Amino acid sequence: MSHQGKKAGSHVLPARTNKRTWQLAAIAGLLLILAAVLWKTCSGPRDIDLQGYVRSEEATDYVAIVTNRDDRAIIIELYPDIAPITVENFQKLVGEKFYDGLTFHRIVPDAIIQGGDPKGNGSGGPGYTIQGEFAKNGISNTLKHTRGTVSMARTAEP
Template identity: 60%
Template sequence: MFKSVFKKTTALLLAAICTVSFAAGCSKSETSESTGKPKVQIEMENGDKMVFELYPEFAPETVNNFVSLAESGFYDGLTFHRIIKNFMIQGGDPKGDGTGDSGKTIKGEFSGNGFEQNTLKHTKGVISMARSQDPDSASCQFFIMHGDTASLDGQYAAFGKLISGEDILDKIADTPVKANSLTGEESVPTETVKIKTITVLSK
């Protein structure tokens, strides 16, 4: 009798624990998936993946431009053509040498260009738009921070943050590089670092 009651009590306790754990797990999952922020995934040719959360409340036109290019397949097969470990990796250039664009430019959404609502800092994992000296020259090229660089804050349109795949970012940043023949900067990958596709996971 005692053994029977003990077994039933134990079974009920286990069931209760499992139910609570399952509910807690669902709650945590729903919280992490219900931020309402757009998310994109950069998948590399070798299958490596990085996921980013985008912040239209800080840089709305920048986010819309990036999402639109990704959805159109613009980034498929392009490369990270500029890599500086502990600083950033840069990609999204159809020419692969830092001179290409998408045929369209957007407003520079950063405080140095009079766009005060963008307060995102250029810390490791932040994704931001590359540009020329013209503050409104951003087009399709982007860079992902591999270190914290405060001097970029307010000067470039940061628009998202890495939320999964920091090991992949580190791996890309470890790619051997050589000097750029025009600038002398040690940043040209000695092997092709190709993006397979950029997928919009949610909008």
Template identity: 55%
Template sequence: MTKTSVKLLSLVMAAALAFTMFTLAGCGNSKSSTSETKAAESTVAPTTVQATADSASEYTGKKTGIVIDVKDYGTIEADLYDELAPITVENFKKLVEEKFYDGLTFHRIIKGFMIQGGDPKGDGTGGAPDQIKGEFAQNGVANNLSHTRGVLSMARSAMPDSASSQFFIVHEDSTYLDGQYAGFGKVTKGMDVVDKIAESVPVTDNNGTVTKSNQPVINSIRLK
């Protein structure tokens, strides 16, 4: 069965290829599955939401705290924005409660851009069983969270409703992603850990590929 690779384009390619960044594969049926799933039926999301946030204003709606424990690096605390991207947050919380992320890794790292993780295969081709509605402006959802430093967002393929488990944390402002990817939260503590990962983990190419032995391990993600 054909595999497509889950990829985030590097900053060098961003200006020319912004619309095809964060390409994701069809997701496996489980953590150990190697088969490709068909796209899940899209969950209809409202085209407008009450709580929005951008670079000039803070999100004021309901928040859910999480703690990401990264082996040998430390902990990253973040708030998920429940009302801004409800489908995305609910899916992420479900995976956290199932301990889906425990033992997974950050498999793709680009200094000055982002760190990407949450792939059960660790090579950019895996994901969770279900794919979800892409909650971003180009997909008809009013999500104004700008991709500034510390924002959590979902990786996806060229298909708008293809995100499942892979997410990324923005290392430095990458606002050209706004409207194209579903931001759903922001780091509140531990950006020094993100910095350390982004700046110290060796990569094998400009695309941020990290060999298995060098991938930072997510010990756990827990709700606060």
């Protein structure tokens, strides 16, 4: 059987499909990394008082992720002074209820949880990308991916 120029085991995707898939996966992955670190950091049995964290039409610097696991919640503090593009995008998606009902599709104990993907497999996203806020794009910030940090997934593209 001839494969007319294809090497055995090769797989070729159109460049646009491959790039878009990576962009969407990166956005979802960063969100999930952030959520995973917070999940691990906040994973002790305790009473969660969400009284101060209610659904609001006004964007705030705090977001509560309510889980279905023992009525636990993850409280995320956002830093718009350090990552304004990312925070604005995240607040927009929260306001649009983009994340409501989504699952953590990847869980690695003691390491990471990933969520925020409407497809539930790491390949979905909002249908667009945002500029990464790091030195390669001319943006300086002091944030590091340390324990408890929430991040948004991104592609290798700046």
